[in-house]
């Protein structure tokens with residue numbers, strides 16, 4: 395089957411995309427893993443399908459690079475909004491459905507995409523790490539000298555530790571650069587490597603390091619892949635609503651592959 399594939403990235407977190415609104419394409423786990431495999435396939439951290447859903451502009455289906463369907467992807471959701479626009483859904487405000495529920499998004503004048511993330515109403519604080527779910531499960535740990543950290547070995551040992559090895563967890567290392575600016579590096583579950591950035595991850599890091607006890611919090615995020623922005627309204631100690639993730643979402647290329 396000759397399939398039209400597209401490649402997008404959001405601050406270096408990169409994805410293969412297909413317009414499967416006619417539901418004609420059924421990719422196997424092996425085919426998704428091949429397409430995401432660097433050097434042998436197209437190469438990406440994940441693959442997404444643009445699908446139809448009644449009452450929504452589209453449905454987002456996300457697969458990690460291991461080929462398995464994944465939980466919510468923040469950078470992926472932002473890229474899929476830009477892709478939907480390129481595929482002819484010419485709006486600036488979108489409402490779509492994903493594995494973790496309904497999302498609103500908008501395409502800004504500077505080309506950035508703002509994505510509304512799920513509310514967070516529970517946050518486990520364990521002294522030297524926090525655990526929360528922003529659409530995907532995240533372990534958040536503060537560190538010094540983040541640029542010197544071996545994120546892959548440190549992240550892998552936490553992700554495969556007794557507590558997390560069954561279901562996995564994304565591991566985020568955070569160094570505060572100011573009260574409203576964080577540097578975040580992430581070892582991603584399902585990619586099983588450090589990614590250039592992780593949207594649900596930087597959202598989790600911003601929430602876990604909220605600088606205001608109540609009300610509006612805005613956080614500039616630095617990642618290896620570029621700048622992201624998170625804002626949210628802290629309603630109670632561990633209740634966070636109106637959570638938004640914003641950043642660039644760029645098309646890299648598109649082409650056809652005859653998949654066996």
Ligand SMILES: N[C@H](CCC[C@H](N)C(=O)O)C(=O)O
Nearest residue numbers: 467468469530584592593594
């Ligand atoms: N690997 C994550 C999903 C993708 C998250 C990340 N790419 C993002 O931008 O949120 C997981 O399995 O939980």
